Amino acid sequence: MVKITRREFLGQSAKVGGLVLASGVAPAFIKNAFSEDKHAAYLKANINWRQVEGETIKVLVTPAHYFNKFRAISPQFEDLSGVKVDFDIIPPREMREKAVLDFGARSGNYASHTADPMYLSLYEANKWVDPLDNYLNNPKLTDKSWFDLDDIIPLWRAADSVKGKLYGMPAEGEATIHVYNRELYEQKGLKPPKTLAEFKETAKELHKIDGKIAGAAIRGFRGAGQNMYIWPSLFLAWGGKWFDADGNPLVNSEAGVKSLEYYCELLQNYGPAGVENWNWPEIMEAFAGQSIAQFIDSNSTASIIENPKKSKMAGKTGYQRWPVGPSGRRCTSIWNWTMPINAVLPKKKKVATWLYIQWLASRPTQFSSAVYKETPDAVVRTGVNRISIWSDPEYRKVINFTPDYADVVLTSMREDTDSDWRPRVPQWPKIGEVMAVAIQAALVKQKTPREALDEANAAIAKIMKRG
Amino acid sequence: MSKKADPKKVRYEVQWERFGYAMISPSMIFLILVATLPLVSLLIMSFFRIDLTYPLDNGWVGFENYLEMAKDERFWYSIKLTAIYTISTVFLQVAVGLALAMAFFRGFRGQGVMRVSVLLPMILAPVVVGLAWRTLILTPEYGILDYVSILLGFGSKPWLVAPTWAMISVIIIHTWQWTPFAFLVFLASLNAMPQEPLEAALLDTRSAWQRFRYIILPMLQPAIIIVVIFRTMIALRAFAAIFSATGGGPGTATEILNLYAYRVSFNSLDLGYGAALGTVLLLITVGISLFFFRMRRSSTG
Numbered sequence: 001m002v003k004i005t006r007r008e009f010l011g012q013s014a015k016v017g018g019l020v021l022a023s024g025v026a027p028a029f030i031k032n033a034f035s036e037d038k039h040a041a042y043l044k045a046n047i048n049w050r051q052v053e054g055e056t057i058k059v060l061v062t063p064a065h066y067f068n069k070f071r072a073i074s075p076q077f078e079d080l081s082g083v084k085v086d087f088d089i090i091p092p093r094e095m096r097e098k099a100v101l102d103f104g105a106r107s108g109n110y111a112s113h114t115a116d117p118m119y120l121s122l123y124e125a126n127k128w129v130d131p132l133d134n135y136l137n138n139p140k141l142t143d144k145s146w147f148d149l150d151d152i153i154p155l156w157r158a159a160d161s162v163k164g165k166l167y168g169m170p171a172e173g174e175a176t177i178h179v180y181n182r183e184l185y186e187q188k189g190l191k192p193p194k195t196l197a198e199f200k201e202t203a204k205e206l207h208k209i210d211g212k213i214a215g216a217a218i219r220g221f222r223g224a225g226q227n228m229y230i231w232p233s234l235f236l237a238w239g240g241k242w243f244d245a246d247g248n249p250l251v252n253s254e255a256g257v258k259s260l261e262y263y264c265e266l267l268q269n270y271g272p273a274g275v276e277n278w279n280w281p282e283i284m285e286a287f288a289g290q291s292i293a294q295f296i297d298s299n300s301t302a303s304i305i306e307n308p309k310k311s312k313m314a315g316k317t318g319y320q321r322w323p324v325g326p327s328g329r330r331c332t333s334i335w336n337w338t339m340p341i342n343a344v345l346p347k348k349k350k351v352a353t354w355l356y357i358q359w360l361a362s363r364p365t366q367f368s369s370a371v372y373k374e375t376p377d378a379v380v381r382t383g384v385n386r387i388s389i390w391s392d393p394e395y396r397k398v399i400n401f402t403p404d405y406a407d408v409v410l411t412s413m414r415e416d417t418d419s420d421w422r423p424r425v426p427q428w429p430k431i432g433e434v435m436a437v438a439i440q441a442a443l444v445k446q447k448t449p450r451e452a453l454d455e456a457n458a459a460i461a462k463i464m465k466r467g
Numbered sequence: 468m469s470k471k472a473d474p475k476k477v478r479y480e481v482q483w484e485r486f487g488y489a490m491i492s493p494s495m496i497f498l499i500l501v502a503t504l505p506l507v508s509l510l511i512m513s514f515f516r517i518d519l520t521y522p523l524d525n526g527w528v529g530f531e532n533y534l535e536m537a538k539d540e541r542f543w544y545s546i547k548l549t550a551i552y553t554i555s556t557v558f559l560q561v562a563v564g565l566a567l568a569m570a571f572f573r574g575f576r577g578q579g580v581m582r583v584s585v586l587l588p589m590i591l592a593p594v595v596v597g598l599a600w601r602t603l604i605l606t607p608e609y610g611i612l613d614y615v616s617i618l619l620g621f622g623s624k625p626w627l628v629a630p631t632w633a634m635i636s637v638i639i640i641h642t643w644q645w646t647p648f649a650f651l652v653f654l655a656s657l658n659a660m661p662q663e664p665l666e667a668a669l670l671d672t673r674s675a676w677q678r679f680r681y682i683i684l685p686m687l688q689p690a691i692i693i694v695v696i697f698r699t700m701i702a703l704r705a706f707a708a709i710f711s712a713t714g715g716g717p718g719t720a721t722e723i724l725n726l727y728a729y730r731v732s733f734n735s736l737d738l739g740y741g742a743a744l745g746t747v748l749l750l751i752t753v754g755i756s757l758f759f760f761r762m763r764r765s766s767t768g
Contacts, residue, residue, distance in 0.1 A: 441719065
């Protein structure tokens with residue numbers, strides 16, 4: 001079963017490799033033939049792609065593999081539209097700072113960037129970005145039926161909207177899921193846990209069974225996008241709410257304290273040494289190197305884990321949705337890299353930026369980039385933005401890591417969260433920082449979970465009042 | 468004698484003066500652009516509320532940012548950490564640097580190679596140093612130091628993950644990187660020292676320790692003060708190595724004032740309060756430096 005999957009996978013890769021060869025290395029006449037063919041899918045759209053020919057835009061992106069793919073195929077867009085796209089490539093934290101500074105100074109250096117949806121409220125409050133409905137509803141700029149906005153994963157669009165308006169276009173995303181070592185589970189006669197209590201039990205059972213392996217890992221590193229990316233799922237699974245009806249914060253509620261206790265107990269007792277400083281790459285690599293038995297984190301880790309060159313766990317890994325919490329709820333993360341349009345750009349550049357964003361988020365680009373090999377051992381994109389692609393047998397074949405992987409991810413993204421799984425307010429950068437410090441202070445026993453959350457709650461109340 | 472007597476000379480002098488200004492003006496303009504202007508804007512910003520997360524209320528607030536600090540526990544904690552960090556790193560650099568300088572001053576086989584290896588840490592970028600320590604040296608079980616600790620029977624230590632250990636680790640990292648500076652200064656002043664008192668002392672029956680304590684140490688005092696001044700100023704504004712090793716964590720365990728100001732400005736996007744924190748750090752640094760310089764003047768004068 002697994003063997004067939006892999007063979008199919010390789011076959012697919014070879015096909016794609018051929019395509020790359022044709023478009024990248026082959027003589028010009030073949031290339032041209034191909035590029036015309038490539039444009040066919042885009043020329044079906046009833047808009048003039050070349051309406052702002054000659055413009056140049058600069059886009060700020062992170063060095064992740066999906067943006068490497070987007071960058072690699074962007075010349076096709078340049079060819080189609082006559083718009084030149086330059087990229088600055090910077091890691092996420094610095095990228096965010098750069099984008100905010102560019103906005104704050106109103107310098108308009110960056111036409112768009114790979115934004116954090118949690119920052120869109122802040123962008124909107126400062127009027128730094130344009131609402132996208134102006135572009136989506138303009139028939140000169142968008143062929144609605146061709147672009148098919150409704151096909152883009154609804155929760156991502158919800159997460160990228162402020163006050164009912166879309167401010168960023170989802171380009172790539174993920175959900176957190178439970179990833180476990182199937183062999184160890186079988187060896188111990190364990191079943192994939194249905195509840196978070198059972199999850200902790202399996203971590204206990206598997207912890208140090210060979211004297212070394214750690215029972216489980218989740219993000220321990222301090223940061224709004226690190227420990228504050230995973231704990232909110234626990235908080236909501238315990239029935240937590242961020243604010244009451246009057247806008248007072250509730251992070252030190254019973255749900256908060258109990259879920260943080262769970263988080264600390266899990267990592268302190270069954271986590272790997274040093275997990276306090278681990279973000280997802282450390283977790284993924286530890287799992288691929290068989291030094292942790294399971295984890296809950298992004299589904300995108302699968303494309304590395306299932307790569308036999310990079311991982312010992314290829315073909316031996318199970319995937320399932322988050323286990324259910326005491327409140328009966330399971331809650332995954334909601335994450336996508338979203339592309340906004342800088343509000344201070346001159347009009348023509350705005351149009352150029354929109355055309356690029358439309359091209360990037362469109363079905364043909366999302367599909368072709370997913371399997372694009374920007375390097376010979378490039379991995380597959382597991383975060384395409386369209387339901388239709390997730391349901392497409394061609395795509396499913398490529399991500400057929402286990403028979404149910406695609407369904408696990410798609411169901412998680414559709415059902416297991418809502419757009420407010422983290423507090424979406426302009427003050428988020430401050431709240432995220434306060435919570436990240438509180439969670440880690442509890443984890444390293446600087447404070448008890450209750451103390452840490454009491455302090456955090458008071459701090460958040462002050463932040464909200466001051467605003 | 469008077470300038471009026473020789474108009475030619477006056478013109479010559481004026482020209483010379485003008486030429487002088489012309490020569491220094493590029494560097495002056497450069498300094499004003501990169502040092503003075505940012506400093507002035509920092510001071511001005513510290514009297515404003517510039518909170519990007521809620522821009523509607525931004526504006527002049529007078530001393531509010533500074534008053535805010537008095538009630539800010541995280542600020543006071545960062546002051547405490549800054550004091551611990553600065554005092555211990557400066558003390559360790561002087562002590563270890565002095566010991567190394569004495570060893571090299573007396574000379575031994577293979578000291579050429581050793582001297583280069585002692586100086587190496589100083590030429591690395593602090594960010595690289597922080598990352599290298601974090602990954603290669605302090606990683607549980609696989610890091611060199613942790614491995615040695617296990618081999619010696621002390622067991623694996625939570626170097627960067629337990630609050631106290633994390634502080635110890637960043638102090639060790641800073642000391643490791645910057646002791647070479649102290650070492651160089653001490654070695655140079657030992658070599659420049661008049662040899663007579665030393666030789667006289669050798670004829671004495673005193674022990675090596677006493678010769679060090681009563682002859683060499685007093686003669687090195689000016690060098691020690693210089694090292695303390697420089698290293699204190701640098702330690703107060705340490706940033707990159709801690710940033711890359713712990714990010715100020717775990718929790719806030721290694722968040723010295725400089726890192727706190729950074730996090731307020733760039734993570735919480737509260738630029739006004741961040742600027743006020745930066746100003747306080749500046750005042751502390753200037754205050755301490757003035758104190759040391761005065762001390763130095765009185766000791767040499």
